[in-house]
Amino acid sequence: MTSDVQPLAASFRDPSGFLFTRQGVLYRQVNQLYRENYDRLMTSGLAEKLIRGGWLIPHTEVDAPPADASLAYKVIRPELLDFISYPYEWSFSQLQDAALNTLAIQKMALESGMALKDASAYNMQFHHGRAVLIDTLSFEVYREGEPWVAYRQFCQHFLAPLALMAYTDVRLSQLLRVYIDGIPLDLAARLLPGKTRWDLGLATHIHLHAAAQQRYSDKAINKNAQTRKMGRTAFIGLMDNLESTVRKLQWKPAGTEWGDYYDASAGHYTSDAMQEKRQAVSDFLARIQPKSVWDLGANTGVFSRLASVQGIPTVAFDIDPAAVERNYRAVKQAKESALLPLVLDLTNPSPAIGWCNRERHSLLERGPVDAVLALALIHHLAISNNVPLPRLAEFLSQAGQWLVIEFVPKEDSQVQKLLATREDIFPDYTPQGFETAFGAYYMLRERFPLKASPRVMYLMERRG
Amino acid sequence: MNTIPSLLLAYLDPGSGSFILQLLVATLFGAAVIVKAYWAKIVAFVRRDKKAEPADPSNNDPLNK
Structure with missing residues (x-):
């Protein structure tokens, strides 16, 4: 195996073959051991039927040299996924x-x-x-x-x-x-x-x-x-x-605290502020033209869709299984192809697990993306989870090049709610403190205060 | 290539308990498949019978022609 050939760490259990990359291109080696089965899959029409129906990932047989010639029968090149989820x-x-x-x-x-x-x-x-x-x-x-x-x-x-x-x-x-x-x-x-x-x-x-x-x-x-x-x-x-x-088996998303976040009854968001926020996110996306987006704290994906409807592969992460369930049902019903809703706790994002800690990748290992959306999120991490703003900026800057972020100030009703039951130990949680902390990792490209709310929308680009 | 026993490809351990349980229950589930298939035939037969009574010229059922 030459040094530019890398077998994938998760692909070792099945002796039928394995995945590897050569110069960044993903291939699958099919071993001689699997020959009879592979040939049956291809000649019986099963592969064609499954691929045409969207059940099996498409692949093409290629002439590329195998990673381990002593075992190889064929080399195939599978179609790439936008994002690997677990x-x-x-x-x-x-x-x-x-x-x-x-x-x-x-x-x-x-x-x-x-x-x-x-x-x-x-x-x-x-x-x-x-x-x-x-x-x-x-x-x-x-x-x-x-x-x-x-x-x-x-x-x-x-x-x-x-x-x-x-x-x-x-x-x-x-x-x-x-x-x-x-x-x-x-x-x-x-x-x-x-x-x-x-x-x-x-x-x-x-x-x-x-x-x-x-x-x-x-x-x-x-x-x-x-x-x-x-x-x-x-x-x-x-x-x-x-x-x-x-x-x-059935599970209905009901009775969770965030499921109805965007419902008019929720109160803390006037429809004017919502409209302004949509406009700001749309304008920022139009300016940066990202090829991939992560929406962190996406709820049911209202803002994620501003990206995904343009065909930009977008992952909508939320901690609430009910919000993600609703989002997925909407994706399924409307046959949306660019949006992937996922459950994720940002205070403890998916780690690298499995053999040698390399079988399943951590969240950050699956990035970075072109643009990260962090809307109505910062107060949950900075106040509920006590994450200092510079550390938050560092994390987000590792996740993507561009950042669309909403600063939710202390006077906002949502922050007041979080502070109601605890000591305010966050003297730096101010617009100035926020801009200083994020300025160390990002260049501030646009600033858009919402008129109908004390919140401010920012577009930032990672330094370096 | 046919000399390679299929067990070489069964890289998963099916587990003794899982193996035995399958043999025990699958026969019953298989019987259910047969019963369901016969039931479907009976239902189809009864429906066809019913349909045959009021002659419907638009019916494409060959038995009705």
Whole structure:
């Protein structure tokens, strides 16, 4: 391997092949070991069908030299994603759609005599608004009689977190951040309410499954014995039941504090101020023409859409799973292709996790972007989380070149609310203090005080 | 290439418990698939029967022609 060739750190488990970059271009090496399966995928028409339907990431076979010639069969070049997101950043419906699409792909594969040999949530990514499979090497020739090798993985990566989000607490999706191979089923079984034992699907795939795992945990089984066969109809039946179990799970965004932030009843935002703010953000975006945008604290994505409707790939982050759920449902309904809503706590953004801390990237490793929007955000970080303004400026400057930021002064009703229950230990939280702190990292390009509100909008460009 | 056993590609450990459970329950779920398919046939048959009674000239159903 020459020095300009870099195998991807997350691509090592499956001996079928691996991802690598050469001079910044992403390739996937297909190994000889996988030849029979790859050829079946391509010649059976399955790949074409899945790619045309938007289920599988498109790829082209290329002449580029492989990263490891001793193993290589072919080199393919997959279409690039705008942004890699992880299941612990998805809202309920995003994880549910990823699960349902995995099962839909499995069904189509079966019709072509193939099956999925893994069912990792990390193999699903949002691309142009839809959950697509990005691992072209996930298929294997289906051999009648064999059970689904990825059954356990599907239950851990998809079914357990979805059931916990629906029945226990939506915030339990964050367990996926701790358990990189999905939520252990015995833990899910303990955290789920007892009534889930009366649901055939959850009783089987989580409760009984956890019990079976415990019972056979130290027993080897002869997987090739003649008696251990699972026919095609049984295989399809299992997929059908998983599908209906996943489909039945529901979570409605209601009763959270931010879900109705932009509703007229919220009061602290006059529609005049809202209109002025929209205009300012639009003007700033028109001036800088970004190719990528992160909207931090996006709520349901009202301002994110000022960028995404122009086709600019935009990620709308918010801490509130209800806001992200609403945003995703809107994306889905309007078939928006440039906007990706994600759950993110900025006071503790997604870290780098997995083997060597390199399998799943931290938030900042997935940047920087051209432009960051930080609207109605600063007071939550500076006051609720005590982040000094210079540190806030440093963080934001690492995330993107341009910054559209709204300064929310102390006299604003929202800041007053935050200060109502605590000591004001923020003498530097003033317009002057803000400009000085951010001036160390940014050049101030435009300043736009809102007339109908004490807030001020800024456009800044990173120094250097 | 056919000499490579398929197990080489099964890089995931299916887990003994998960393996056994599947064998036990999938037969039942498979039976449900068959029942559903027959049920769909019965429903379709009954519907077709009903449709056949009031002759509808616009109906494209070949049995109605």
